[in-house]
Amino acid sequence: MMSANFLKSRTRALTGGDSLNRPIAIDLFCGSGAVTTAMKEDGYRVVAAVDMNRICGVTYRKNHPEVLFRKKDIRSLQPSELLVAIPKGKKLKLMAVCAPCQPFSSQNRRRGASDTRAPLILESVRLARALKPQLIIYENVPGIVASAIFQRLKRSLASAGYILGNPQRVDAADFGVPQRRVRCIVAAIRAPGRIKDFVVPAQGAERVTVRDALADLRPLSSGERDPHDLLHTSRAHHEITLRRLAAIPQDGGSRDSLPPELQLECHRNRNKGDFCDVYGRMRWDSVAPTLTTGCTDVTRGRYAHPRDDRAITLREAARLQTFPDWYQFAGNRSEIAEQIGNAVPVEMFRRLVAILRKSYPEL
Numbered sequence: 001m002m003s004a005n006f007l008k009s010r011t012r013a014l015t016g017g018d019s020l021n022r023p024i025a026i027d028l029f030c031g032s033g034a035v036t037t038a039m040k041e042d043g044y045r046v047v048a049a050v051d052m053n054r055i056c057g058v059t060y061r062k063n064h065p066e067v068l069f070r071k072k073d074i075r076s077l078q079p080s081e082l083l084v085a086i087p088k089g090k091k092l093k094l095m096a097v098c099a100p101c102q103p104f105s106s107q108n109r110r111r112g113a114s115d116t117r118a119p120l121i122l123e124s125v126r127l128a129r130a131l132k133p134q135l136i137i138y139e140n141v142p143g144i145v146a147s148a149i150f151q152r153l154k155r156s157l158a159s160a161g162y163i164l165g166n167p168q169r170v171d172a173a174d175f176g177v178p179q180r181r182v183r184c185i186v187a188a189i190r191a192p193g194r195i196k197d198f199v200v201p202a203q204g205a206e207r208v209t210v211r212d213a214l215a216d217l218r219p220l221s222s223g224e225r226d227p228h229d230l231l232h233t234s235r236a237h238h239e240i241t242l243r244r245l246a247a248i249p250q251d252g253g254s255r256d257s258l259p260p261e262l263q264l265e266c267h268r269n270r271n272k273g274d275f276c277d278v279y280g281r282m283r284w285d286s287v288a289p290t291l292t293t294g295c296t297d298v299t300r301g302r303y304a305h306p307r308d309d310r311a312i313t314l315r316e317a318a319r320l321q322t323f324p325d326w327y328q329f330a331g332n333r334s335e336i337a338e339q340i341g342n343a344v345p346v347e348m349f350r351r352l353v354a355i356l357r358k359s360y361p362e363l
């Protein structure tokens with residue numbers, strides 16, 4: 001059964017309410033809008049957002065029509081294009097910056113300076129000089145901390161009048177998300193403020209599990225669709241994939257259970273354990289593995305359903321990223337999987353912002 005708390009968090013509506021008195025926020029690299037959703041859930045009024053991806057923009061506008069969305073390469077964005085959205089007499093309280101993480105990811109062979117996306121995060125400083133947010137929150141992968149770009153970020157923030165806090169390594173699973181997803185969060189505050197290390201509470205004991213998130217959804221076989229929910233449609237698997245899935249034990253089974261005739265040629269000569277997650281099933285009473293853009297493809301990771309012989313559906317992936325069920329996604333199946341896999345888990349960001357707000361009541 002889905003836990004009451006998980007259900008509440010995923011069906012929460014975003015009310016307009018006293019929106020004029022809410023603290024103002026801006027979302028850089030907003031993608032399909034997970035971070036905007038989180039900030040709105042925590043009571044912020046998000047006034048502007050930027051992303052260069054067309055489909056993300058369509059999704060963003062569907063769900064956040066009141067926000068000024070700029071579909072642009074951030075390098076050519078003038079601060080005035082965001083400034084116009086800040087109401088006269090109001091200060092910008094919060095700027096969220098979730099720049100592309102691939103340049104700093106251990107999975108990326110072009111990692112480091114040769115990846116032209118690496119310096120994109122520095123654009124946040126150019127914009128901060130003009131927009132003067134009181135607090136900036138950066139979300140990225142832990143690998144960013146050892147990069148030269150991180151040192152440059154620190155120096156240019158200092159020259160723009162900001163103090164960068166200590167990077168915090170967090171796992172979304174400790175923040176009410178039914179998924180292991182290790183990230184790096186760093187806050188920067190406008191001087192003369194005092195940066196405080198925000199305390200990440202040890203919440204490991206009460207985890208939201210795959211069962212909490214998915215058990216109420218309709219069981220599906222390969223190629224089947226829930227008539228009431230278009231996102232809950234199973235990929236139609238090839239016969240050989242179905243035979244493999246049928247041979248993998250329910251609730252956490254792995255491809256090393258496959259009989260020799262069903263083993264994959266490319267896996268035969270590798271050590272047991274290598275690529276073990278491919279074709280693996282999720283475990284009901286654990287958190288899901290990190291979702292990627294390939295999260296509805298059993299050949300890309302441990303993305304098979306714990307019980308049904310199929311990959312998880314887009315609905316299930318969206319639930320594991322804690323998108324509310326009312327969230328609408330634009331695009332075809334692979335474009336939606338990409339938006340979901342690239343997203344910041346809504347519930348993680350919502351809780352982080354709430355923790356930071358406690359550290360800085362003035363925000």
Ligand SMILES: C[S@@+](CC[C@H](N)C(=O)[O-])C[C@H]1O[C@@H](n2cnc3c(N)ncnc32)[C@H](O)[C@@H]1O
Pocket residue numbers: 028029030031032033034035036050051052053056072073074075098099100101117120342343344
């Ligand atoms: C990690 S994702 C952002 C996730 C998003 N904040 C969320 O809430 O789910 C990074 C985003 O950066 C965008 N992006 C990459 N290069 C960009 C650029 N030069 N200008 C603007 N956006 C860019 C991508 O389209 C992608 O949506």
